[in-house]
Amino acid sequence: MVCLEERSIGMEIKKDLQTKHPVEDLTDDPVIIEQVKRTITLAPLEKILNLARSNSLWPMTFGLACCAIEMMAAGGPRFDLARFGYEVFRPSPRQADVMIIAGTITKKMAPFVKRLYEQMPEPKWVVAMGSCAISGGPFVDSYSVVPGADKLLPVDVYIPGCPPRPDALIHGMLLLKEKVKNPKVVEEKPWKAIK
Amino acid sequence: MLRTEEFTLNMGPQHPATHGVLRLILHLDGETIVKVEPVVGYLHRGIEKLAEARTYTQVIPYTDRLDYLAAMLNNLGYVQAVEKLMGIEIPERAEYIRIIVSEMSRIASHCIAVGTYALDLGGFTGFMYPFREREKLMDMFEMISGSRMTHSYMRIGGVAADLPEEFYPAIKKFLKEFPSCVDEYDGLITGNEIFQARTKGVGVLSQEKAVQYSISGPTLRGSGVNYDLRKARPYGIYDRFDFEVPVGEKGDCFDRYYCRIQEMRQSHRIIEQALEQLEELPGGPVMAKVPKVLKPPKGEVYHEIEGAKGILGYYVVSDGTTKPYRVHIRRPSFINLDLLDEMCRGWKIADVVAILGSIDIVLGEVDC
Amino acid sequence: MESNKVAEQLQEYFQSIGNNRKVLTVSPDELIPLMYRLRDEYEFNYLTDETAVDYGDYFEVIYNLSRVPQGDILMVKTKVDKEKAEVPSVFEVWPGAIWFEREIFDLLGIKFTNHPDLRRILLDDSFEGHPLRKDFQWVGGREV
Numbered sequence: 001m002v003c004l005e006e007r008s009i010g011m012e013i014k015k016d017l018q019t020k021h022p023v024e025d026l027t028d029d030p031v032i033i034e035q036v037k038r039t040i041t042l043a044p045l046e047k048i049l050n051l052a053r054s055n056s057l058w059p060m061t062f063g064l065a066c067c068a069i070e071m072m073a074a075g076g077p078r079f080d081l082a083r084f085g086y087e088v089f090r091p092s093p094r095q096a097d098v099m100i101i102a103g104t105i106t107k108k109m110a111p112f113v114k115r116l117y118e119q120m121p122e123p124k125w126v127v128a129m130g131s132c133a134i135s136g137g138p139f140v141d142s143y144s145v146v147p148g149a150d151k152l153l154p155v156d157v158y159i160p161g162c163p164p165r166p167d168a169l170i171h172g173m174l175l176l177k178e179k180v181k182n183p184k185v186v187e188e189k190p191w192k193a194i195k
Numbered sequence: 196m197l198r199t200e201e202f203t204l205n206m207g208p209q210h211p212a213t214h215g216v217l218r219l220i221l222h223l224d225g226e227t228i229v230k231v232e233p234v235v236g237y238l239h240r241g242i243e244k245l246a247e248a249r250t251y252t253q254v255i256p257y258t259d260r261l262d263y264l265a266a267m268l269n270n271l272g273y274v275q276a277v278e279k280l281m282g283i284e285i286p287e288r289a290e291y292i293r294i295i296v297s298e299m300s301r302i303a304s305h306c307i308a309v310g311t312y313a314l315d316l317g318g319f320t321g322f323m324y325p326f327r328e329r330e331k332l333m334d335m336f337e338m339i340s341g342s343r344m345t346h347s348y349m350r351i352g353g354v355a356a357d358l359p360e361e362f363y364p365a366i367k368k369f370l371k372e373f374p375s376c377v378d379e380y381d382g383l384i385t386g387n388e389i390f391q392a393r394t395k396g397v398g399v400l401s402q403e404k405a406v407q408y409s410i411s412g413p414t415l416r417g418s419g420v421n422y423d424l425r426k427a428r429p430y431g432i433y434d435r436f437d438f439e440v441p442v443g444e445k446g447d448c449f450d451r452y453y454c455r456i457q458e459m460r461q462s463h464r465i466i467e468q469a470l471e472q473l474e475e476l477p478g479g480p481v482m483a484k485v486p487k488v489l490k491p492p493k494g495e496v497y498h499e500i501e502g503a504k505g506i507l508g509y510y511v512v513s514d515g516t517t518k519p520y521r522v523h524i525r526r527p528s529f530i531n532l533d534l535l536d537e538m539c540r541g542w543k544i545a546d547v548v549a550i551l552g553s554i555d556i557v558l559g560e561v562d563c
Numbered sequence: 564m565e566s567n568k569v570a571e572q573l574q575e576y577f578q579s580i581g582n583n584r585k586v587l588t589v590s591p592d593e594l595i596p597l598m599y600r601l602r603d604e605y606e607f608n609y610l611t612d613e614t615a616v617d618y619g620d621y622f623e624v625i626y627n628l629s630r631v632p633q634g635d636i637l638m639v640k641t642k643v644d645k646e647k648a649e650v651p652s653v654f655e656v657w658p659g660a661i662w663f664e665r666e667i668f669d670l671l672g673i674k675f676t677n678h679p680d681l682r683r684i685l686l687d688d689s690f691e692g693h694p695l696r697k698d699f700q701w702v703g704g705r706e707v
Contacts (some may be wrong), residue, residue: 060209061209061211062209063215063216064215064216064238065215065238065260065263065558065559066260066263066344066345066559068215069263069264069307069344070343070344072326073326073329073330073333076322076323076326076327076330077323077324077326077327077330078326078327078330089211091209091210091211093209103238104238104240106236106237106238106239106240106562108236108237108239109208109216109237109238112208112209112237116209138245138256138257138260139240139241139242139245141245141248142240142241142244142245143241143244144239144240144241145240145241162345163263163343163344163345165343
């Protein structure tokens with residue numbers, strides 16, 4: 001059990017917590033109970049960790065093709081991915097949480113993509129950005145292209161477009177945030193993640 | 196006898212400074228580069244083969260995805276090659292529109308080249324400013340073609356649509372602001388002492404070597420060779436505009452970088468003139484009368500234009516059917532990368548990034 | 564551009580030289596001496612492009628030469644049999660040909676004799692076949 005202050009980010013957790021507050025076991029003083037209830041809330045550790053994770057996903061600096069430029073533009077001055085806390089692009093897979101597959105995966109590159117994914121620490125997520133990463137896109141019938149990232153890795157969010165606009169990438173990252181924060185909901189009722 | 200042993204260091208294909216999926220195998224003696232072995236092909240999608248199974252018009256979107264930083268220029272090279280093969284004359288209005296959009300594309304590409312070069316050398320702020328201008332250009336491209344990066348705007352016989360009304364005020368505003376923005380880059384990046392220390396005198400490429408090794412674009416001109424196809428062998432209507440070809444002196448990284456900065460100013464001049472002349476033209480069609488199904492006569496054509504990274508050539512062979520028999524693309528980045536080994540020898544590991552950034556490669560184009 | 568003139572002037576030196584639709588043609592045996600002559604006497608000092616095309620039973624290797632900085636361009640072609648696809652490398656004339664020829668070797672399977680570093684460049688070393696040949700068969704993504 002972890003305690004959180006009011007008005008903190010944990011406010012979201014408080015809503016769905018209906019169990020008896022443990023402070024009621026310790027004292028009968030209504031003033032203290034009220035004070036403690038007002039300032040301290042309780043939540044399962046997993047939930048709090050997920051909340052923290054979802055608000056600072058670190059993507060890996062990993063551009064494959066055209067979509068990588070839009071990914072850079074999303075990190076650039078106008079779209080400013082930093083507003084959501086996702087601007088910390090890490091060059092090393094060992095420090096990253098999210099792998100944004102931005103571009104065409106070729107058969108020559110596929111083993112490296114897989115190895116990079118394996119080098120990332122758990123928990124980890126994969127975003128397939130653009131039609132090449134989703135299905136091979138315009139190059140699907142080529143002799144050297146892997147038709148979609150999901151042939152290699154488990155993909156969490158698909159962002160359509162060729163290439164997707166930076167706004168679309170941001171939307172995709174926010175959907176991933178919903179998924180990270182609330183894995184059960186997404187597993188059972190995926191439509192609930194899309195508001 | 197005491198001696199040091201060479202060792203090899205792998206750089207890439209996932210590396211923040213290789214501009215994509217380039218892999219370099221560095222052979223080192225301590226920190227000094229003995230040999231650099233570029234390994235390319237991690238983005239080889241087989242566009243040349245795919246083009247053989249597409250109609251002539253369907254190839255245009257693939258050219259976008261070659262050099263995705265300057266997609267309009269790639270479109271231009273391909274459609275001009277096919278027009279040359281079929282002998283199509285395109286309307287004057289379309290010629291002007293093509294010049295305007297392709298020079299805008301050149302500026303957008305150089306903005307990325309300059310911005311990422313600053314980023315490679317450790318200046319994050321230098322990356323932000325050129326991207327700001329690029330976003331303005333992207334907005335205008337979106338007005339014209341509906342897409343930010345992969346426009347597919349040009350058609351065989353002209354362009355897809357006339358410029359929209361709201362484009363004119365936007366480009367005028369951009370043209371007014373842009374010179375001061377380039378001054379800003381000059382102040383922020385060019386004038387920076389650390390930047391100069393990292394680039395001046397580094398990775399010198401001699402004039403003879405550059406010509407022997409078929410280097411082109413700002414990389415060639417940085418070495419002092421005045422060879423710009425817009426001047427040497429004008430295509431389209433480039434002979435109607437007054438502009439200069441910026442040329443470097445020493446052929447070091449700084450000269451190559453500075454050529455790009457000056458080229459942005461020249462492109463700005465070309466757009467200004469083209470816009471002025473376009474507005475004097477009466478309205479009219481932007482597409483020549485071409486059949487819906489294109490069947491170029493049997494034959495072949497080789498056409499070159501000056502792309503953002505260098506000479507972009509298209510070799511198209513027709514067998515008289517609706518699909519090209521063979522499309523070969525001469526990609527400037529691919530050939531420019533050949534000389535990386537020569538340029539890096541004797542320099543330190545940190546300079547590899549500076550030299551690679553100064554060639555300005557795009558992996559989509561290198562690997563095709 | 565001026566292939567007529569060049570072909571006429573060089574007729575006495577090279578037997579196989581020909582001029583077909585503004586393109587200079589030559590047999591592979593005489594390719595290297597011709598290229599030296601074009602570079603030294605005619606000042607075509609820049610190899611802009613080198614590529615090849617598969618025409619079924621034979622290959623055509625195409626060289627595009629330029630004069631820098633004047634900007635003239637000349638196309639030279641040579642024909643080789645598919646059975647014995649070997650062309651002398653022009654890398655000693657223009658060192659820039661190294662990567663052009665590696666690419667042609669990779670995608671079309673034409674061997675360049677005397678080439679210093681003839682390996683696959685774009686495709687993986689384990690790749691079988693040469694994709695730009697017309698008889699290349701592969702399984703594309705849509706079918707799988």
